[in-house]
Amino acid sequence: MDYVLMKGNEAIAEAALRAGCRFYAGYPITPQSEILEYMADHMEERGGIFIQGENEIASMSMLYGAAACGARCMSSSSGPGFDLKQEEISYLSAAGLPAVIVNAMRYGLGDGEITAGQDSYWVSTRGGGHGDKRLLVLAPASVQECADLTYLAFDLAEKYRNVVEILSDGAICQMIEKVYLPEAKEHDINKFDWTLSGKPRDQKKNKAYNLSYYMGYEAYNKMMREKIETMFNEEQRWESFMVEDAELVLVAYGISSRVCRTAVRQARKDGIKLGLIRPITVWPYPRKAFENLPECVKGCVGVEMSLTSQMGEDILLATRHTRPLYGYLTGKDLPTAEGIIAYCEEILSGNIRPMEVL
Amino acid sequence: MADIIMAGFGGQGVLTAGKILIDVAAREGMNVSWTSSYGAEMRGGTASCSVVISDEEIGSPYPTRLDVLLAMNEPSYDKFIGQMRDGGVVIVNQSLMSQRRYPDNVDVYLIPATDQANALGDGRVANIVMLGAMIKATGLIGREAFAQGLEHYFGKKGRSNPKNLEAYRIGFEEAGKL
Numbered sequence: 458m459d460y461v462l463m464k465g466n467e468a469i470a471e472a473a474l475r476a477g478c479r480f481y482a483g484y485p486i487t488p489q490s491e492i493l494e495y496m497a498d499h500m501e502e503r504g505g506i507f508i509q510g511e512n513e514i515a516s517m518s519m520l521y522g523a524a525a526c527g528a529r530c531m532s533s534s535s536g537p538g539f540d541l542k543q544e545e546i547s548y549l550s551a552a553g554l555p556a557v558i559v560n561a562m563r564y565g566l567g568d569g570e571i572t573a574g575q576d577s578y579w580v581s582t583r584g585g586g587h588g589d590k591r592l593l594v595l596a597p598a599s600v601q602e603c604a605d606l607t608y609l610a611f612d613l614a615e616k617y618r619n620v621v622e623i624l625s626d627g628a629i630c631q632m633i634e635k636v637y638l639p640e641a642k643e644h645d646i647n648k649f650d651w652t653l654s655g656k657p658r659d660q661k662k663n664k665a666y667n668l669s670y671y672m673g674y675e676a677y678n679k680m681m682r683e684k685i686e687t688m689f690n691e692e693q694r695w696e697s698f699m700v701e702d703a704e705l706v707l708v709a710y711g712i713s714s715r716v717c718r719t720a721v722r723q724a725r726k727d728g729i730k731l732g733l734i735r736p737i738t739v740w741p742y743p744r745k746a747f748e749n750l751p752e753c754v755k756g757c758v759g760v761e762m763s764l765t766s767q768m769g770e771d772i773l774l775a776t777r778h779t780r781p782l783y784g785y786l787t788g789k790d791l792p793t794a795e796g797i798i799a800y801c802e803e804i805l806s807g808n809i810r811p812m813e814v815l
Numbered sequence: 816m817a818d819i820i821m822a823g824f825g826g827q828g829v830l831t832a833g834k835i836l837i838d839v840a841a842r843e844g845m846n847v848s849w850t851s852s853y854g855a856e857m858r859g860g861t862a863s864c865s866v867v868i869s870d871e872e873i874g875s876p877y878p879t880r881l882d883v884l885l886a887m888n889e890p891s892y893d894k895f896i897g898q899m900r901d902g903g904v905v906i907v908n909q910s911l912m913s914q915r916r917y918p919d920n921v922d923v924y925l926i927p928a929t930d931q932a933n934a935l936g937d938g939r940v941a942n943i944v945m946l947g948a949m950i951k952a953t954g955l956i957g958r959e960a961f962a963q964g965l966e967h968y969f970g971k972k973g974r975s976n977p978k979n980l981e982a983y984r985i986g987f988e989e990a991g992k993l
Contacts, residue, residue: 462834462841462849488853572853632876633834633849635841719874793879 460635465603465625468636469559470495472604473531476611477644478557479505480523480530482516486538487571488627489561493533513538517545524554525665527652529611529644533559535627536569539577546620547586551667553651555614555621557607562626562711564762564789573627573712574789578767581624582740591685593621593692594740596710600634606737608639615649617688624739626762628712628791688741695743696735699725702753703732705783705801708772709760710736713792717760720794724801731801739768747775756781756804756811760797764788769814781811816870817955818878820895821945822863823887823908828942832885833864835946839964840868843956848876861891868955883953885945887928889913896921904952906945906990923993924952931985940982947986958987 463471470492473481481496493509500507506523510516516532523530534542539560549556560581564574585592593613595606603625610621647654656662669677699721700706707717714735724731732754734746757780759769766784773782785792785800803809819836823829830851837847851864867873880900886892887908899905901920910929917923926948932941943965950961965983969975 460841462838462847628850628876631850631853633837633847634873634876635847715873716875716877718872722874791877793877794875795879 460637462633463600463636464491464633465597465600465630466491466561467495468600468603468638469533469607469623469625469630470499471638472607473557473611474499474503474505475639475641476529476608477642478529478531478611479503479644480520480528481505481532482508482510482519482523482530483532483534484510484513484516484538486535488563488573488630489533489535489559489625491630492559492561513541514545517542520556521545521549521552521554521665524549524556525552525653527646527649527654531557531559533561535561536563536565536577537567539580543580543584543586545586546584546592547588547590549620550585550590550592551588551669552665553618553668554665555611555618557610557614557621557623559607559623559625561630562624564627570789571627572789573631573762573791575626575711575713575761576763576767577624578739578761578763581622582742582771585620590681591619591688591740593617593619593688594624594738595621595694596624596737596739597629598711598714598735598737599629600632600636602737603629604636604638611644613692617684618651619684619688624711626711692738693741693743693745694737695746696737697746698733698735700732700734700754701751702730703751704730704753704755705804706732706734706750706754706757707760707797708734708736708757708768710739710768713760713762716792716794717797720797723794724798727798729798729801729805731798739771742771742775744775747772750776750780754780756783758783758785758797758801758804759812760785760792762787762789762791765815766812769812773814782814783809784812817868817882817953818880819866819868819883819885820863820878820881820898821866821885821887822861822891822895825860825862827862827887828939829862829885829887830864832942832946833866835943835965835968836866837868838968839956839961842964842967843960845870846873848873850876861894863891863895883949885949887911887941887945904949906949906952908941908945917993922952924948924990925993926986926990928986931989932982935978935982935985937978940978943979943982944986947983947988948990949986951987951990952992
């Protein structure tokens with residue numbers, strides 16, 4: 458198997474096609490438009506359907522139809538476009554329909570910027586519209602992971618009949634790296650017994666709407682609670698890097714985690730013992746990674762491209778408040794290794810107070 | 816192993832120069848990353864890409880300290896020269912630079928890339944003239960290996976053009992260390 462050089466966006470789209478995704482509907486918005494463009498270019502040759510909907514909401518409704526028929530389906534957006542998908546994520550969740558949605562984060566409120574950001578963490582990990590449900594949220598930190606996690610996302614979506622989100626950012630999506638693409642496979646649209654398909658007259662037809670309506674709330678609640686608990690226990694993914702002897706543990710995902718890795722290596726050359734915990738799933742948050750943190754760890758430092766810490770409360774929950782939390786928050790600017798190291802030196806010198814999560 | 820920024824006016828082909836460089840370096844077995852600046856840029860404004868080439872796993876794809884700067888115009892030079900590491904290599908498009916003093920802590924290579932490309936009858940290959948100068952100045956990739964990689968890059972796009980190799984040769988041979 459040989460590598461190809463691709464942007465993160467392209468790797469997501471190609472991996473989706475290789476996972477058997479044969480339906481894509483979406484609406485362009487920077488910095489994820491290459492996903493849509495790639496699908497426009499290549500979906501037809503794989504025998505699938507690409508639709509640029511009239512807007513995000515319509516695209517998501519189309520996705521609902523495709524998912525209800527058992528197709529592997531995907532949509533993608535960013536910033537305000539992703540907001541528009543929330544309602545339908547709730548509907549997909551209500552009906553237990555598997556779908557993969559990409560959110561390539563851009564920075565800021567409103568239109569904000571078209572460049573990278575990480576301030577859509579909450580809308581991704583706590584969002585998904587109204588009602589009680591969880592999205593599985595996977596956060597790639599390389600072009601390779603863009604491919605691998607998208608490929609995985611379709612399996613997870615079907616395993617749990619749940620919406621899976623790929624939470625990327627403008628930096629990871631736009632960068633080019635080597636990627637080894639997964640093997641192409643075909644998905645059998647008729648493999649599930651719950652999908653909408655033709656049935657003989659005397660058999661009950663499947664329906665694709667709120668599961669609680671025909672399961673009854675008692676059974677539905679039990680099913681949902683068990684599903685959320687199982688996903689939480691089974692699907693935590695993370696990478697720990699030099700945590701064993703660290704004085705401070707950086708906690709970062711996506712593009713920030715890349716800079717943190719450089720910072721850890723660079724700091725250790727100067728005798729400053731930093732480590733890194735990189736969540737790969739941000740829901741479920743990898744709390745297991747924080748169990749049994751070594752005694753030498755004096756604190757955790759969340760590194761995020763956000764105005765306030767959005768991941769901070771997850772870190773505090775994961776450490777069960779056993780360590781002080783600091784925040785290196787760079788807003789619309791990419792963090793730098795030098796900046797992270799200088800900040801950590803200040804923490805170790807006692808010049809920076811722990812952060813309150815607001 | 817190098818942290819590189821390639822910068823110039825929009826339209827000078829700096830993003831493509833970066834893509835060519837990572838394509839060849841990847842074929843030589845190195846790890847590579849490429850990121851471009853994007854955002855609300857004006858037509859005729861600056862464009863740049865960051866390239867990291869390494870034998871090791873690449874951390875940040877946005878280097879803040881540079882080993883190599885390829886500056887296709889003066890504003891780009893001014894913008895990034897302050898980020899150079901001591902002993903770094905700067906390749907300057909002399910055609911679009913005023914007479915000036917260069918810092919002592921870096922090796923500066925001058926090449927009138929725009930003029931050379933125009934003399935070749937195709938102003939678009941100025942970026943490849945610059946790449947030729949860069950390969951000579953840095954030795955990141957062997958002269959012949961890069962030439963083959965260049966052919967491969969354009970060949971797979973169905974856009975082979977003998978002027979590319981000629982531009983590369985001129986850049987390599989005519990670049991002069993200050």
